[in-house]
Amino acid sequence: MKSPLKSILLRHETVLLLILTAEWWFFSAAGRNFGTLDNTFDIIRHSVEIGLLALAMTAVVLTGGIDLSVGSLLGLCAVLLGMFWRDAHLTMRVAAVLTLLAGALAGGFNAALITWLRLPPLIVTLGTFSLFRGLAEALTHGVDTFTGFPEAFLFLGQERWLGLPAQLPIFLLFAAGIWLLIHRTTFGRSFRALGFSAEGARYAGIPVERRLAMVYVLAGLTAALAAIVYTARLGQAKADAGTGYELLAITAVVLGGTSIFGGSGSVAGTLLGVAAIAVLNNGLVHTRQPREVAGMLTGLLLLAALSGSVLLKRLATVRQRWQSPPEATERTSS
C-alpha cells in the first residue's frame, strides 16, 4: 500500500512542478534579466493565449479527439476582429462579441462534421486548419494588417491592472471556469467518460453527440477569446496570427499528463505544462539562444513527454509481472 506522501510525489504534476522549478533556477543563473518581475510579467503575457488554447484543448483531448484548427481559427478571428472594427465601424465591444460568436460558429462547424457526420476529428480539423487560415489570408489579400486599435482595448494586452498584467484576470477566470467544468460538474466529468469509451458513455445515458459538439464549440469560442487577447497584446491583427499555436497547445496538454488517447487528464497539469513551455521559450531568449532552438526543443519535449509516459507504463507492467505470483492473470498486449 503506497503511503500518501509517495502518491503525491509520484504524480505527474509533481514531476512537472519539479521540472518547472529546475528550469527557473537554470535560467535565472544562466540568463540575464530573467528572474525580474518585468520579465515574469512578460512570460505571463505571452502565455495567456497559449494557455487559453491549451485549456480548451484539454477538454477536447479528454474526449479522445483533437482540434488542429485552433491556431488557424485564432488567426481568422483576429482578422475578423480587425474587419469588424475598422471596416464595419463597430465599437470595440460589439466587434469583440461578434468575434466570439464567429469563433463559436466555427467551432460549431467542426462539431457538426464530427458529431453529425461521424467524421474523424483529425481529418475534419486538418481540413478546417487549412480552410480557416486560407480564409484569413484571402480576407486580408495576404498583406493587410489591422492596426490603430483604441487605447482602452490595447490596455487589455499591454498594461497592468492592480499591478498585474491586465489579461491575467481573464485567464485566471477562464482557467477556474474550465477547472470547475471539467473536474466538478457532471457535464465536464462526462468528457473523460467519452474519451475512455464512447459506447460505454452512451449506455450510461450520456448524450454523446451533444457533449462532443459542446467541446468543439468551446474550443472555437476559446480561440476567438485568445485572438482578442493576442490582438490587444500585439496591437495589430494579421492573417498569420497564431501560426503553430495548436502544436504548443497540444504539447502543453500532453506535458501536463493528459492522455492523448483520452479518458484521463487534469487542468492543473495543463497549466503547469503551459508554464513549463513559456518559461523554456523565454529562458532560451534570455540565454541568447536563437528562436529555432526553442522550436526544436518544443518538438523534442513533446516526443520526450509522450515516450516517457508510455515507457513508464511499460516499466510498471514489467515490475508488476516481477512482483506478482506466477498464477496471476496474464495481461494481454497493452
Add this chain to the structure above:
Amino acid sequence: MTRYFRETSVALALAALLLVLAGFAPSFYQAQPLLSLAAREAPALVVTCGMALVLICRQIDVSLGSQLSVCSVAAGLLASLHWPLGLILPGSILLGAAFGALNGALVAGLGLPSIVVTLATMVTWREGLRWLRQGVWVELPEGAQWFGLSQTAGQWTLIGVALTLLALLALAMKHLAAGRFVYAVGSDAEAARLAGIGPQRVTFAVFVLAGALTGLAALMNVAQSPQVDPNSGTGLELKTIAAAVVGGVAISGGRGNLWGALAGLVLLACVGPALTHLRVEAYWEKATHGAVILLAVVADGWRGRRLKVS
C-alpha cells in the same frame, strides 16, 4: 455502387473542372506551361504515394514536408560538393528512410499516436533546418539542373519516373502480399495480428517507405532549378493528404488506392492555375484546398450515413 465509385467520382470531378477551364479559360491549355506544371507536381506525386500508403495503414505523417526540405538541402549540398548523382540518389533516399524509421519506431514501437509524433518531428526538422541554414538557398553547380539534360527532356524524365513509380506501387499494393498486409493492418490491426501479420512491422515499414519516397522526391525537386529553396516542402503534407483523401483513401485506414490519389493530386494541382486563369486571387488557394478536403470527407461521411440508415 461499383467498387471504384469513389475514384470514378473524383475522375468525373476532374473532367468537369477541365471542361470548365476549356470553356472559360482556354489559355490554361498550353503545352509548355502544362508540362512545367506536371514536372513541378511530379515530386508531390511521389510523396503522395508514400502518404497514401501511410493513410491506408491507418496512420498519418505530417512531417513529410519538412523531410522533403531537409533532404532537398542535403542533396543540394552534396551536389555542390560535386558528388556524383549515383551517390546523391541513394544518399537522399537513405536520409528520408532514416527520418521515416524514426517516426516508425516511435509509432510502431512505442504505440504513440502518429499525428502527435509526426507533428513533433515536423517542427523539429523544420526548425533544425532553419537553425543550421538560416534560410540560405543552396547554389547548385553547372549542369546539375535537370540532371544535365535539356529542360524538356528533364521534365519528361521526372514525370515518367513519378508515373512509373506510381504504377509499380499500385501493382504491388494489389498483388504483393506485403501490399495486402498494409490494407489488413489499416482495416483492423488486431485481426491482422491474429492472422499472423505483424502490425508493428508493417507500420514501421510503411513509415520507412514514405520517408524513402520523400527522399527521392527531394532529389526530383532539387533537379528542377539552379538553387535549392529550403522552404520547398512547406505545406506539402497538407497537399498530399488532401490529394489522397480526395482520391478516396480513407483517413480511418484500410481503403483507397494510388490511382485515386493520382486523380486527387491532379485535381488539386489544377486548382491553383485554374484560379489564376479564372482571375481569382491566388490567396484563395489555401482556403480552396481546405474546402476540397472537407467536401471530399463530408461526401464520404454523407454516403456512409445514407448507407447505414437505409
